[in-house]
Amino acid sequence: MLAPVGLSADPAALVAAAGAGDRRALARLITIVEDDRPGALEALSLADRSSRGASRMGITGAPGAGKSTITDGLISAIRRTGTDVAVLAVDPTSPFSGGAVLGDRVRMQDHVSDGGVFIRSMASRGHLGGLSAAAPKALTMLEAAGFPEIIVETVGVGQDEVEIAEAADTTVVVLNPGWGDGIQAAKAGILEIGDVFVVNKADRPGVRDTVADLQGMLAMDEQTRWTPPVLTTVAHAGEGIDELWGEVQRHRAYLIEEGLLQARRRARRRGELETALVAAFRRSARRVLAADDGDGVAALVESGEMDPWTAAELILSRERASSG
Numbered sequence: 001m002l003a004p005v006g007l008s009a010d011p012a013a014l015v016a017a018a019g020a021g022d023r024r025a026l027a028r029l030i031t032i033v034e035d036d037r038p039g040a041l042e043a044l045s046l047a048d049r050s051s052r053g054a055s056r057m058g059i060t061g062a063p064g065a066g067k068s069t070i071t072d073g074l075i076s077a078i079r080r081t082g083t084d085v086a087v088l089a090v091d092p093t094s095p096f097s098g099g100a101v102l103g104d105r106v107r108m109q110d111h112v113s114d115g116g117v118f119i120r121s122m123a124s125r126g127h128l129g130g131l132s133a134a135a136p137k138a139l140t141m142l143e144a145a146g147f148p149e150i151i152v153e154t155v156g157v158g159q160d161e162v163e164i165a166e167a168a169d170t171t172v173v174v175l176n177p178g179w180g181d182g183i184q185a186a187k188a189g190i191l192e193i194g195d196v197f198v199v200n201k202a203d204r205p206g207v208r209d210t211v212a213d214l215q216g217m218l219a220m221d222e223q224t225r226w227t228p229p230v231l232t233t234v235a236h237a238g239e240g241i242d243e244l245w246g247e248v249q250r251h252r253a254y255l256i257e258e259g260l261l262q263a264r265r266r267a268r269r270r271g272e273l274e275t276a277l278v279a280a281f282r283r284s285a286r287r288v289l290a291a292d293d294g295d296g297v298a299a300l301v302e303s304g305e306m307d308p309w310t311a312a313e314l315i316l317s318r319e320r321a322s323s324g
């Protein structure tokens with residue numbers, strides 16, 4: 001394989017190396033946990049223990065809204081303060097078939113030679129247990145590597161993105177002018193997940209209407225002391241990026257003041273446990289079905305002699321009996 005001489009596959013050695021700043025070890029660890037390769041569990045357990053904690057920002061929005069361009073600008077803003085930053089870009093396409101990843105790489109390539117920046121993309125398809133299982137593992141590795149700032153870019157506003165938003169302390173939702181009416185935003189479920197809203201491509205017509213629409217919708221939610229601000233950016237020109245970074249920091253200060261940061265992180269870990277449990281159940285379900293020799297319950301379901309729901313309960317109770 002591509003493993004360079006001296007780069008051991010031993011999970012403990014890899015986690016130690018990644019923690020000491022070895023980016024190749026970090027990249028390798030992310031691949032191991034993403035693909036659930038041997039050593040993944042040990043690596044995750046060690047990384048979780050050695051994690052130094054990080055501020056996590058999520059950036060989500062429709063395809064092409066300007067998330068990567070904004071991320072690129074944020075990287076520069078963060079680096080100017082001397083802080084290291086890692087980016088996890090989750091793409092809807094496979095890394096080898098889609099244009100999006102290539103585009104992301106091109107846009108962020110100014111930072112490639114900067115040792116204080118680490119950029120990784122992850123395809124949202126083809127992961128065991130789904131994206132919601134894979135992303136937290138990669139994020140755990142980035143935290144263990146000591147990045148104080150992490151940005152997660154996700155496309156769209158579907159279920160995956162809502163789950164990813166839960167992985168962040170602060171979620172930035174990126175929209176464009178003309179994206180328009182608040183009802184559409186409410187339907188897409190983005191009003192609830194956004195802590196900060198950005199109307200990017202503010203060099204195009206319709207900005208004011210979109211901003212006003214959003215502000216109108218957001219003002220209706222008076223359950224919390226935080227009213228999500230609506231900013232405008234022209235990301236490719238770098239306009240509004242410093243203001244965005246300022247709002248993200250203001251949101252963090254708010255979370256800390258209100259004691260909400262700890263609560264969010266506890267809820268996140270609980271959510272990760274649930275995801276891990278579901279993945280474990282799914283694996284165990286596949287094992288049970290694979291082991292079924294044909295005169296078992298699966299065969300009865302296949303032939304129509306038993307319904308799938310009763311069969312599932314039966315298998316579960318058998319499993320409990322055999323493991324208890």
Ligand SMILES: Nc1nc2c(ncn2[C@@H]2O[C@H](COP(=O)(O)OP(=O)(O)OP(=O)(O)O)[C@@H](O)[C@H]2O)c(=O)[nH]1
Pocket residue numbers: 061062063064065066067068069070100103104155200201202203204233234235236237
């Ligand atoms: N006019 C205009 N174009 C912009 C602006 N910001 C980004 N773009 C352009 O919009 C296109 C998409 O930008 P990206 O940053 O790749 O958008 P994205 O949301 O990351 O896209 P995906 O990851 O593919 O969903 C690029 O051609 C950018 O140059 C802006 O403020 N104004």
Ligand SMILES: [Mg+2]
Pocket residue numbers: 067068069100104153
């Ligand atoms: Mg992008």
